[in-house]
Amino acid sequence: ITVGSSAANATVTSKGAHDLILSTNEGSSSGTITITDASNGNITLTPDGTGVVTATDAADATAAVKIAGKETIWVPALAMYPTTTNGCAAVAQVEGTAQRPEIKACDFDASSDEFAQFAVCFPKSWNEGTVTFQSFWSVTGTNTGTVCFQLAGGSIANDAAIDTAYGTAVANTALAASGTASDLMVNAESGAVTIANAAADTWTSFQINRDVSADDQTADARLLGIKLFFTTDAANDA
Numbered sequence: 001i002t003v004g005s006s007a008a009n010a011t012v013t014s015k016g017a018h019d020l021i022l023s024t025n026e027g028s029s030s031g032t033i034t035i036t037d038a039s040n041g042n043i044t045l046t047p048d049g050t051g052v053v054t055a056t057d058a059a060d061a062t063a064a065v066k067i068a069g070k071e072t073i074w075v076p077a078l079a080m081y082p083t084t085t086n087g088c089a090a091v092a093q094v095e096g097t098a099q100r101p102e103i104k105a106c107d108f109d110a111s112s113d114e115f116a117q118f119a120v121c122f123p124k125s126w127n128e129g130t131v132t133f134q135s136f137w138s139v140t141g142t143n144t145g146t147v148c149f150q151l152a153g154g155s156i157a158n159d160a161a162i163d164t165a166y167g168t169a170v171a172n173t174a175l176a177a178s179g180t181a182s183d184l185m186v187n188a189e190s191g192a193v194t195i196a197n198a199a200a201d202t203w204t205s206f207q208i209n210r211d212v213s214a215d216d217q218t219a220d221a222r223l224l225g226i227k228l229f230f231t232t233d234a235a236n237d238a
Contacts, residue, residue: 068232073120075206076225077106080116083207088114094222096182105138107220108210115209120228124200127233130192135208136224137185139177145217146174147210149187151226154196155204166207167196174215189229 082088089107096102108114135149152169156162172190177183195204206228210221 066235068125068234070229070231071123073228073230074225075118075120075228076104077116077223078104079225080106080118080208080223082106083115083117086113086115088116088210088223089220103138103222103224105222105224107222109220110212110218113209113212115207116223117205117207119203119205121203122200122230123232124237125232125234126200127231128198128200129231130194132190132192132229133172134189134227134229135172135187136226137187138182138222138224139185139217139219140181140222141219142179142181143218144176144179145219146176146215147185147187147217147221148172148174148214149208149221149223149226150211151190151193151206151208153193153204153206155198155202157197157199157202160197162205165196166205167194169193169207169209171211171214177217184224 077091080091082090088109091104091106094103094105106116108116131153133151135147137147137149139147148171150169150171152166154164154166156164170191170193172187175185175187177185198204208223208226210223215221
């Protein structure tokens with residue numbers, strides 16, 4: 001069905017396993033929207049183009065349609081705490097030039113693995129799958145050695161023991177410092193981190209450590225925080 005420039009409505013009934021494809025062929029954001037009706041009754045909209053899919057209700061309230069998929073959480077060093085055994089330094093505030101950005105960071109030694117922990121409660125729309133991360137850090141000296149961090153996680157459900165083992169720690173790729181003191185360094189996104197006992201409506205604890213066997217930076221690594229990536233499989237948390 002082709003609808004011209006004048007106002008018009010069209011109703012299309014598709015019986016059987018067929019997709020309805022809407023072609024939006026005007027403007028710089030032209031593309032197609034594919035509407036798929038799954039056997040369980042779920043309707044899937046798949047946009048192809050640079051435009052934004054919006055939903056409008058009877059009262060003309062309009063909002064962008066949320067697409068389930070990859071999401072991020074920023075976890076600052078301020079939310080982390082050293083472990084009792086082999087812990088990193090406690091979070092400290094560091095000033096550079098007065099009235100310029102100051103940082104709160106945890107220092108990790110170069111001589112041995114040191115650890116910190118933090119926790120998040122993922123939204124209910126989390127798919128309970130693996131996560132990945134990027135670490136944000138700095139060093140005070142000019143040494144260009146690499147820094148590598150590892151992350152492990154475990155979810156604790158209601159009425160379950162908090163004293164539960166983490167999943168296997170996964171490292172991000174070691175990154176060389178720039179050689180300029182106090183530059184911000186950002187590691188590439190890590191591989192998949194499997195969270196032990198992953199489930200919805202849980203408290204998920206993470207443990208991060210500097211993996212000194214995989215890096216060669218001679219100075220303390222000053223961790224500012226991590227960017228945590230997870231995946232959703234629902235449009236909201238209902």
